[in-house]
Amino acid sequence: MKEITLETKIADLLNNYEGMKDILIEINPKFKKLNNPVLRRTLAKIAGVRQAAIVGGMEPSDLLNQLRIAVGQKPIESGDTQEVTSSSEVPxxxxxxxxxxxxxxxxxxxxxxxxxxxxxxxxxxxxxxxxxxxxxxxxxxxxxxxxxxxxxxxxxxxxxxxxxxxxxx
CATH class of the missing domain: 3.30.110.40 (TusA-like domain)
Incomplete structure (x- = not known):
């Protein structure tokens, strides 16, 4: 299996790892929205781990490492993940x-x-x-x-x- 990264699409996780939907929901109850088939068919194809973490109100590196551990991959040191920061200036x-x-x-x-x-x-x-x-x-x-x-x-x-x-x- 491919390494899970911050850019890995949620749809790929759901397709490649049996029980991944339940793992995601267990990590964060906000991911219950993955029970919605439309969401799985559409947004899960464009959303990566980083984006899913933000949706769930989590640090992207935290979600990434929980997913990696759940599928038997080694966690990544927090310095190895690139966080994206956005401007907080109100337009x-x-x-x-x-x-x-x-x-x-x-x-x-x-x-x-x-x-x-x-x-x-x-x-x-x-x-x-x-x-x-x-x-x-x-x-x-x-x-x-x-x-x-x-x-x-x-x-x-x-x-x-x-x-x-x-x-x-």
Whole structure:
């Protein structure tokens, strides 16, 4: 088996290691969302271990090492993992009235895809429009996909465990 790294996709873990879904849920109850088949088919394909850790509110190196130990791989020294830091400066454009607000939890509960829903809204939006995504987790895989697509993104923790992600077209 391939070494598990921070970039290993969650879908690859689920496909390559029997019982991995249960291992992930045992490590962090927030990963219960992996019981959602839509999430497993879509977001798990783009989310790596680093992003999953952020979604779960964990240090990426902690999740990485717990996964490695669970499958019989040696843990990696914390200096061997590269952490990504993001800017904490609040952009002025988040004060813009959002064109739409997406409740990621509600969509996932209905086995719908929040990324697809957000892209559909953004496609019909004008340059400079802002949408917001609310969730009880930091949607790191979505954030990275929006950035790759050229959108400006800012995520803010609003209260205990809830996040608002602003996406500007």
């Amino acid at each position: 002025a454009w988040i004060a813009t009235e959002p064109k739409a607000t997406i409740d990621a939890n509600e969509l996932l509960d209905k086995e719908d895809n929040p990324l697809a829903k957000a892209y559909n809204i953004l496609r019909k939006s004008d340059e400079g429009d802002v949408i917001t995504i609310v969730a009880d987790f930091q949607p790191e895989p979505l954030i990275e996909e929006f950035i790759k697509s050229g959108h400006e993104v800012y995520c803010q923790k609003v209260d205990d465990g809830n996040f608002v992600t602003y996406v500007k077209k």
